[in-house]
Amino acid sequence: MSALTALYGRERELRRLGDFLDRAAHGHPELLVVGGQAGVGKSRLLLDAAHRARRRGFTVLQHHGSELRGSAGAALRDAVGQAGPPPLIVVDDAEPGSADTLFDLIRSTGRAARPPVPVLLARSASTGGLDPAAEASWEGAGGPPAAGLELAPLDGEAVRELVADLLAVAPQPALLDVAACANGNPRLIVELLEGLREEGRISPDGELVRVTPGRLPARVQAAVAGLLRQLSRESAQLLRVGTVLGRTFQLSQAAAMLGTSTAALLPALDETLTTGVLRLTDEGVTFQQPLLWRAVFEAIPPSVRSTLHEEARRLVPGHDLPARDLASLGRQGAARAKPGSAADDGAGVTGALATLLGSGYVESALLLARSALNGPLPRGEAATLRRVVLDLVMVGTGGAPDGFGPVGAEQARAAVDRLHDGGPEARRAAATALAGLRWSEGRVGEALRSGAAAVGQPVTPDTAAERAYPRVAQARRLICAGEPDAARALVARVLADTPAGPLAVFGPAAGLVRAEAHVRAGELAEAEHAAREVLAVLDAREAAAAGGPATLQAWALSTLCRVAVRRGDTAGAAAQLARLREFGPEVTELAPVPAAWLELVLAHAQGEHLAATALLTGPGRHLPSLRPLHLAEPGAAAWFVRFSRTAGNPEPGQAALRTAELLAAANPDIPSLQTAALHARALFECDPDGLTRAAAEHTDAWAAACAASDLRTLLGERGSSAAGRGRTWLVREHAGRYAVVDTAREPVGAEAGVAGWEELGGTERTIAALVADGLTNGEVAGAVHLSPHTVNYYLRRIYAKLGIHSRVELARLALSAPRRMLSP
Template sequence: MTRSGLRGREAELEELEALIASVAHTGSGGLVLIQGEPGIGKTTLLSEVVARAATAGFSVALGKADELHHIVPLSSLTACILHGDQPLLSGDAFVDLPRKHDQRIWLVERLAEAIENRAGSMPVLIALDDVQWADPLSRFALKQLPTRLRTSPVLWMLTARREPAGPADEVVAASIGNLRTVTVPLGPLSGAAIDQLAGDELGAAVDGQVRDLLDGAGGNPFLAVEMLAGVRTTPDGLVPEGLVVGVRGRLRSLQPRTLRFLQMGAVLGRRFGFQDAAALCGQSTATLIAALEEAVRAGLLDDDGDHLVFRHDLLRQAVYADIPPSARKALHRDAARRLVSAGHQPIDVVPHILRGALPRDEEAVALLRRAADDVLPVTPGLAADLMTRALELVPSAQPLTFAVGEQAILCLTRAGRNREALSAGDRLLACRPPLETFSRLQAALGETLWNMDLTDELRRRAETALTIGGAAPEIEARLAALRALALSRDNDLVAAREAGEAALRTATAAGDRESRLLALFGLGEIAQNAGENAVALERFDALSAVDPAFLPEEIVAHQHVDDFESSERLLLRATDNARAMRQAMMLWAQGGHDLGLGHLDDADAGFATMERLEDDVQVPVQQVNARVIRSTIALLRGDRTAARQHLAAAQQRLAAKPTPGNTAAVRFLEAVHAEADGDIGLAVDKVRQVQLEGSFMRWRLLRTRVDCAIRIALRGADRTLAEDLAAQAEAHAERNPAVPTALGIAAQSLGLVKNDLGMLEHSVELLKASPRPLVRATAYADLGQALLTAGRRPEAVAALTHARGMFAASGAHAAVAHVQRDLDGAGNGGRRAATPDRPVQGWEALTASEKRIAHLVAEGHTNRSAAELLVVSPHTINTHLTSVFHKLSVNSRVQLANLVTALPDC
């Protein structure tokens, strides 16, 4: 590292050194983007900063993205974290990933844990050069990790060319507001700095002729150095204008064999293997040693012992630009073949395929298909892009076309691009494929149509394909299972169950795992929609035994039968096998667990985290329902502002995904808000709409909220609606005779409708066996009000006091205040339980969960170890910690530990 590379960058270097010192001192994270045109000195400055950070005691990781490897998953970050003297992860950390579901979230968390562990003993600097060429998975990780690790001494340092709305800007935008972000723009060097640079290179004072020549560099240090190299090597001292022309001048003196060798290297990329370039030249490595030596002497290549590297990518681009376009295309096709024959993975050669493939190139199509299959678990969007390109290359209406199309449908659907998948499938079906192929394509579109909630269309297509016949046994089994799944949204659930059972028998006979999963999932959905929770649990238990990724469905099914002990046990098991889980759905299950047990703070954080993860992977599934629940939680807490914000968000997301379930959930939430606002007429209308959405929605939506709907109906003097709701609760209890919550709510509902004090007392007795404190508290509150009306004041006070205590323990402050008003009315004001408003800043602003996590982090726990102790997701811990840092105005774990240690009770 010479000083010449830093001429004119003293101010920038000082700013970056100060940031390094700040991260080391405060223990908080940061992100830097060094931005500028090619050759402006970004790499040189980055290398110097990395060296100084290492001297300052940082664990450093330095990597560089490559233009011709910009699609290989995690290749950019891998250069940082898996290489070097002290790699953050071992090279086998990401092997054998489950292929059925998206693994991006798991991968990012695995990276975060490794970096966090290293940062626990020393500050960490992760530097990545040329982020504009980072692969999609690395870009995804870079948008998550800086924020995820903001509480640790981790400094991210990136360089990129100036590109409006490019990858680098996306990374910075994701971090702004969450941690300290700094952009360092590098402009042209001053004339004085260029003169110093020239003196360094030439070893003499710069004369007027050289200074005039250097004006053509425009203050770009790389171009200036290249011109100075020309001054040293060109006899007449003249340097042609433009880098490409200048490089041509330098190449002109090279042997033809050396020039061809460099061109083959330029096709392969900035970093390439000697053997690969020799093979592309059609010569042995022995015959090209002289060419290699000449290229290194000319300052065009560096040799690190494992690979050859163009000294700057601008040099590679200049050599590459001198190859005729038609020759480039042919060379890329040849490079793809030779790299595959040399043992490279398909994804490694895809950049060459994309540049060199011609229509009807079946070899290229085969490689694209293999590459798409390899990357599907970690970059489904890339897999979809590759298959879309493969579909463009194959001839239409040929057997290969339909096979490629089926794979394209799968990849597009997995990437959440359902409309594209359906369009591609319909185009293929319009080509009148053979009957067996027709059935395969319709089966492939099943998940697409389910995701789009086009259940009537799914049923029609499945039935059409089954009627036409000609399908292979496993495809016929899948179609039958898809038909049953579509029928789960129909009003005739008896027929749906019969179809599901028949589909399961067909799947078992066919020995097809996929159709068995579909049939079990459909039967679980049918049972849930029929309100038969024990049957649903049986189905989802069998489903998760076949595929552990469906464990969230089993966990939720346990919650519906009041088995929270098994729910917690399975949540712990999921933590041990996180890579097999669907992370967002697991958070949904965790949120339901916390909500059921009255842990409102944990539930709210869990659902917020789930929504963020769904946003990250751009596959929204439960966002509407999550916002509905969070709005309900906010109402229970007494935060009307947050409740309205969540309602607005739910309404907005409903417009994008207006499924029957989403519609009913939002309508009921609107009813609750209308009642809180005093518009009881509107509230009753909304509840009535929910009841009309379809019979199955009654069981799924109101299994624990039917009492609330009945109160709204009674307040609105709609006794018919109230009686209908009570009958619904009674029918649900009959379907679930072993579930205390169902039995207790049925009795509570009947007591409310009939104004039956004895039935309300019975409901409280039944609910003593329920693990749901908020349900018990509501029943006690209803009983207390009825006892007050009956003039039984002492018993009323006892019941209301019970209700108040349970609401308070859950943090349901609005419910506490409501019960307290009843207690005041009973003359119990002297024993009033104060529920002061929680401050917005400071230690007392923290929720109980946030305080627990703050103590654990202060004791030295990582997100992972804290999550294991509290039986929550590390993602949820991060959500809590972000809130803790904001409320306490701290920026690092060190500052948090100091603050907690100074508390009087510590």
């Protein structure tokens, strides 16, 4: 298959598309929005999806985003309006508002009264993401639930396969280093290698011919020139100045060279982030690919480049320039990349905010966050930005009662006026917002340090309000981090310093922090009393037209719902959740626990497993990986593993387990996170010792009770499965789901399977033995020093040789095979 038409490293995405088509075929369609940087393969993925859909009998209607308002849009409307099963609509390069346009077309046909139409959109690189307003319009009017699928750059194994197929020979190390310049972007890899081959710079055996190493192929230069022409003048200027400052530079440095302010560069920064040319890390603004860094550098006329270089050297002594040799440039980029690191999590708007807040640009951070909220954003990032805006405004305005979220334009302007001078209030606001941002990223230690800095800023009688809000926010974080005594001390200071007047709003907030501490301790009666007391005060304020803060009302209702769920009172939980739904997402998402989580847990507790599954494949798809949820609910990861076991769907459990273990690894000093990861892993591995430890070490009463229950269930399952039988063991099929294998049962295909062992090579036997022992592909990869992709390839060969189709069958054959056949 040609490298121009093949898909590489997209197994996860193809599984998601298969699930999308399955759901559509069974009457549960979705609006699936595919995103990613330019050239990452969105269009190619849509072509594959359309091909698969046609093979399954779908009528596929394919269009470009620019065609929806013309004659093609009318033709699409007519096709959708025809009788028969709903078609599949595929739109590539969707523009802002494409979802709304499609919805209007479908509604004009009268189709809205019939089963919803499945839609697959690939947004253009200039579009920010899934538009929450469009999502609400679809779902609110009976359309399909909306979800996103983000395409990441290719990993090293996929890049190697692409290069090998493109050149039809095994690539040599130097050529792979050159390909690394594209940082996993398939279009750039193809353009680069095709350009080198056209210019005779790749030998027939896949070696790099080092001719004129100091320049890029003309084909790449033309592609980058086209990219720069598509950007605004300001964005192109930012890139040209940035490439001289280094692959990673500070926005303030670029502003100084351009003779403007940092705030004035924010629109250009937003455009370059959205198109995937730049990304934001803790170190500053970074070119996404070393290749683009080099290409933009070469596109500057030499005389201008020299002048800019001299100016950059005065501003940033020792700044780096792109390496002249392409292989060295690729190695340099690979050495600086840190996949899975915290820096990677800083990409996008949240990374820009962290940079601005850390540099003291509070006013610019507030303007950027509000600007980003006016456009399309992923669900989790929108909640994070709303929290940042609330933090900045609450400190900046002194905490007026009607300012406790959501934030209006007038309050934002007032905060900007108060924070522009960079004084103690601005530093307190920056530290408060940065603490919230780090918390949303799962960096607990950094969040607590920033929160302590906010609380510790100098205070006068006139700034008592600005200090009250950081104390409340820090107290809530301390409870989640397992420091309730420190939290209670902060709450006591809030109540002592803010007795009445405009500060009275912090009394209920402090009461809700106390209620949170009671919930964690398992003191449910005390938690309910505190939450109802707060809710009564807020309801009375609302009845008196005094403007009861909606965010605090949602927080109180969320607490009462959690209490009811933990008691097993599903009717009471449903009543509180129904009232919570009356608030919009801009309010409920600011509560400590998302409303979607409460809805999911309640549906499962009520035995509505189909409804719970629908939530996790639709609007709640992000929950298993939502870090603030895992911080607020230490038992969440184990709950998702348990859910995967009963639902037969491994994805939520695997995603939650990975998130819990990443949080534990990033926060080794937070015992509650270590125990949460231990609990989820022990449940995943059916490890009674781990569950025993988790039940003893959990500081959250509900999580501890769940661990004890998981232990009893596991021991009961093992006792029943082993009764009256011979040798038995449990083999993992996927997260939290196991099959009992025993010698008392005849292995499937035993004779053929044992004979097949003779055909296995040494590596195949080793991998087969490890898989039969219950190891995952990732664990096997670590044991045999291969990539998970290669292990999966070997496993398919093993299945074919043994005539089997699953890990369970492999384990049964392993029980019957002579020991000598399991040795390499």
